[in-house]
Amino acid sequence: MTSYLRFRNGGGLALLCALLGTLCKTGSGQIRYSVPEELDNGSFVGNIAKDLGLEPRELAERGVRIVSRGRTQLFALNPRSGSLVTAGKVDREELCAQSARCLVKFNILVEDKLKIFEVEIEIKDINDNVPDFLTEDLEIKISELTAPGTRFPLKTAFDLDVGLNSLQNYELSSSDYFSLAVNSITDGAKYPELVLERALDREEKKFHQLILVASDGGDPAHSGSLCIQVIVLDANDNPPVFTQPEYRLSVQENLPVGTWLLTVNATDPDEGFNAQVSYMLDKMPGKIGQIFYLNSVTGDISILKSLDYEDTMFYEIKIDAQDGPGLLSRAKILVTVLDVNDNAPEVIITSLTRSVPEEATAGREIALINVHDRDSGQNGQVTVFILESMPFNLEKAIDQYYRLVTARSLDREQVSEYNITLRATDGGSPPLSTDTHITLHVADINDNPPAFTHDSYSAYISENNPRGAFIFSVTAWDPDSIENAHITYALTEGTLQGVPLSTYVSINSDTGVLYALCSFDYEQVRDLQLLLTASDSGNPPLSSNVSVSLFVLDQNDNMPEILYPAPPTDGSTGMELVPPSAEPGYLVTKVVAVDRDSGQNAWLSYRLLKASEPGLFTVGLHTGEVRTARALLDRDALKQSLVVAVQDHGQPPLSATVTLAVAMADSIPDVLANLGSFDPSANPDDSDLTPYLVVAVAAVSFVFLAFVIMLLALRLRRCHRSRLLQASEGVLPGMPVSHFVGVDRVQTFLQTYSHEVSLTSDTRETHLIFPQPNYSDKLISQESCEKSEPLLVSQDLLETKGDPKLLQVSLCLSLNVIKKNYASVVIIKL
Numbered sequence: 001m002t003s004y005l006r007f008r009n010g011g012g013l014a015l016l017c018a019l020l021g022t023l024c025k026t027g028s029g030q031i032r033y034s035v036p037e038e039l040d041n042g043s044f045v046g047n048i049a050k051d052l053g054l055e056p057r058e059l060a061e062r063g064v065r066i067v068s069r070g071r072t073q074l075f076a077l078n079p080r081s082g083s084l085v086t087a088g089k090v091d092r093e094e095l096c097a098q099s100a101r102c103l104v105k106f107n108i109l110v111e112d113k114l115k116i117f118e119v120e121i122e123i124k125d126i127n128d129n130v131p132d133f134l135t136e137d138l139e140i141k142i143s144e145l146t147a148p149g150t151r152f153p154l155k156t157a158f159d160l161d162v163g164l165n166s167l168q169n170y171e172l173s174s175s176d177y178f179s180l181a182v183n184s185i186t187d188g189a190k191y192p193e194l195v196l197e198r199a200l201d202r203e204e205k206k207f208h209q210l211i212l213v214a215s216d217g218g219d220p221a222h223s224g225s226l227c228i229q230v231i232v233l234d235a236n237d238n239p240p241v242f243t244q245p246e247y248r249l250s251v252q253e254n255l256p257v258g259t260w261l262l263t264v265n266a267t268d269p270d271e272g273f274n275a276q277v278s279y280m281l282d283k284m285p286g287k288i289g290q291i292f293y294l295n296s297v298t299g300d301i302s303i304l305k306s307l308d309y310e311d312t313m314f315y316e317i318k319i320d321a322q323d324g325p326g327l328l329s330r331a332k333i334l335v336t337v338l339d340v341n342d343n344a345p346e347v348i349i350t351s352l353t354r355s356v357p358e359e360a361t362a363g364r365e366i367a368l369i370n371v372h373d374r375d376s377g378q379n380g381q382v383t384v385f386i387l388e389s390m391p392f393n394l395e396k397a398i399d400q401y402y403r404l405v406t407a408r409s410l411d412r413e414q415v416s417e418y419n420i421t422l423r424a425t426d427g428g429s430p431p432l433s434t435d436t437h438i439t440l441h442v443a444d445i446n447d448n449p450p451a452f453t454h455d456s457y458s459a460y461i462s463e464n465n466p467r468g469a470f471i472f473s474v475t476a477w478d479p480d481s482i483e484n485a486h487i488t489y490a491l492t493e494g495t496l497q498g499v500p501l502s503t504y505v506s507i508n509s510d511t512g513v514l515y516a517l518c519s520f521d522y523e524q525v526r527d528l529q530l531l532l533t534a535s536d537s538g539n540p541p542l543s544s545n546v547s548v549s550l551f552v553l554d555q556n557d558n559m560p561e562i563l564y565p566a567p568p569t570d571g572s573t574g575m576e577l578v579p580p581s582a583e584p585g586y587l588v589t590k591v592v593a594v595d596r597d598s599g600q601n602a603w604l605s606y607r608l609l610k611a612s613e614p615g616l617f618t619v620g621l622h623t624g625e626v627r628t629a630r631a632l633l634d635r636d637a638l639k640q641s642l643v644v645a646v647q648d649h650g651q652p653p654l655s656a657t658v659t660l661a662v663a664m665a666d667s668i669p670d671v672l673a674n675l676g677s678f679d680p681s682a683n684p685d686d687s688d689l690t691p692y693l694v695v696a697v698a699a700v701s702f703v704f705l706a707f708v709i710m711l712l713a714l715r716l717r718r719c720h721r722s723r724l725l726q727a728s729e730g731v732l733p734g735m736p737v738s739h740f741v742g743v744d745r746v747q748t749f750l751q752t753y754s755h756e757v758s759l760t761s762d763t764r765e766t767h768l769i770f771p772q773p774n775y776s777d778k779l780i781s782q783e784s785c786e787k788s789e790p791l792l793v794s795q796d797l798l799e800t801k802g803d804p805k806l807l808q809v810s811l812c813l814s815l816n817v818i819k820k821n822y823a824s825v826v827i828i829k830l
Helices: 056-061 092-096 668-676 691-718 722-729 782-786 795-800 815-819
Strands: 002-010 013-021 024-026 030-036 044-046 064-067 075-078 083-086 103-110 115-124 137-143 151-153 167-172 178-184 190-196 207-216 223-233 246-252 260-263 278-281 292-294 300-303 314-322 328-338 346-352 355-357 365-372 383-386 392-396 401-406 417-425 433-443 456-462 470-473 488-491 505-507 513-516 527-535 543-553 561-564 575-578 587-590 592-594 604-611 617-619 625-628 639-648 655-664 756-760 765-769 808-810 825-829
Touching: 030 044, 056 064, 064 075, 075 103, 092 115, 167 178, 167 190, 178 207, 246 260, 278 292, 292 314, 346 417, 346 433, 365 433, 383 392, 392 417, 456 470, 470 543, 488 505, 505 527, 561 655, 575 587, 587 655, 592 604, 604 617, 617 639
Parallel strands: 030 115, 137 223, 246 328, 355 433, 456 543, 575 655
Antiparallel strands: 002 013, 013 030, 024 030, 044 083, 064 103, 075 083, 103 115, 151 190, 167 207, 178 190, 207 223, 260 300, 278 314, 292 300, 314 328, 346 365, 365 401, 383 417, 392 401, 417 433, 470 513, 488 527, 505 513, 527 543, 561 592, 575 756, 587 625, 604 639, 617 625, 639 655, 756 765, 765 825
16 A cells, blocks of 8 residues: 655645545456545546556557546546646546545556556545535524423534535534434434423414534534524413503593593513404493493593583493403493582783893883683682793782883893793683783894814825815804804914815805815825814804814725836846755745735735746745746756736725746756856756766866866955955954855855845847845945955866857855845956
């Protein structure tokens, strides 16, 4: 048995998929494998060349192929590796449905020997399906009289997986009234049932919400849910109930026929027909049924016949309330008949003032009133008073005359008009009364300043607005009237960045509408603080102020700006260094960009727009990190070109691009060797090295390293003190020399985060720059490097590299580079 482990990537995330291939041969020519479903296209299934006893290259030579049986082939042969791979994603549920074992069989023909091998591949199930109820909601109706222990079948869930990955268990949310019972039948299927644990009461709770969860046995487990709503149906288990068992009222004997006395009310907590209540008078001897009328639907009681105090002083009425099915309850009504006072008092207004200014003081006379009653004795004793609480008093004058006066100063803004009700009541039993209404107007004075509807305002306007655009409208109100309430608006002068605010905005003096006088730029002005004044037209005028905060909203009017790699100023192109042994996910470099806008307009995303080798590199959507997507292959070109696009999230979005060049090498000597032997016209796919070329490259590298060591020793001896120390003082001190170049060997300081390489084809000049991850560091300029003495390489070395042209190599390794913590520079002139 052979086990294979392989990684596959999906949606930018590295997922680990355990791929098990089991190979066993039985008889003469049968091969068996097993793989999990849902593998990506091209995933490894088994080493078919090894199992056939062939080398990978022999598959094509001997005509090894899969014999089609008239159906879509799920697997294919990889002639380069000699392995059997998937030709597309394999879905076990689509192939075998619910079968416990899923087998795919086909034949492999070795054409030169006409030998057929039978291949059988078992597709292993993975937990890629969720239990599904096929519906989201289930409604169950249960009578409130249903006995506990009753069971109700529930919907079952379906899971297309098999084995432990299929449906394994049901769970019910916590409930005081229900529980879950799960039954299994012979085939292992599980059927849930809802069990009633305690008696229901619709009057206590009409609905019960439950959640049924079905889960499988996968790792991790998947689950689906079903929302169950239990509706409790009503039963007639409650009789009507009166709001009070006994009603008492007193009525005057002179009430007219048809007068409503009171309404009785009974309620039934049941519903529907069980809660329909009707009212009936209890049958009793006497004249009650002839004097009083009861509405059987509304419960209203009225008089059918005039009452006579001298005939009957008291009535006791019994009333029944009955619901639809016939449950009854009873109440009593006690009616007391009162003797009446036949004449009501009379009120005469002798003198009246219709209007009073609000500045009037207390004691201002409004009206002179005379009251009298034609009755005699206690029924003719009249008292008069003002209904409700008002700022007025009644003062006794002489005899039955009263004066109506103000009790305090009036405020028209609080009450502009008073409807005064005077009530005159006699001393009868029951007393009679007469109401008299007086309307009094309060005249206005300018005693209130304008008031804004808010203490402060916030307004918003988008940048790049047209001149004269509407911004905001403020409103002030004045509780005074006429001219005292006429409001004008003004903008209080102020400055912003030394410029008057009146050059930015204006306000309509009549409507309070703010307008923009200029087009705002969010990157220059983000907010303005305004002070508005509202003044009335009174004499003297009153005014008030309010602050307005005007905020400028950003628009997507700036495209992303790429900070790293910085755009070259000399026509060169940045190049990054990637070792050939880099694993998938190796960090090559990071594109850094900013956007002058804000919010969503400044949210940036990165994507790979173009690549000379598609599929070799990926770019982080939000980080801008450029990483390898797979391991480097011999057929990959030594130099790769990538175009990365940076786009914001504005509407419409704006974008910028940057071009990156990537060199495949472990160190500086490898870069130089590769560049020296690089033929721009050569095809990268034809770059397979022969043994002779490998020996030549190794010899050139050895000679070059030895030459660099010798040159370094000579230069360190010549520039031991003066030039070496003077050059190191102005750059970046504190970095050990061992980080750059050693005496025993060339040890290049490789930057662990990103590499930048620039190539200029027209000047035949190459810059190899390896900066640190800190993007704020400055690289060593080319001019400082040109001041150093060049290192000349002999013509023999050039001939071993296969370049017929003269190659002069200038190596700039001054103490600026040795003590610098940020970059190493090598300049090659071709």
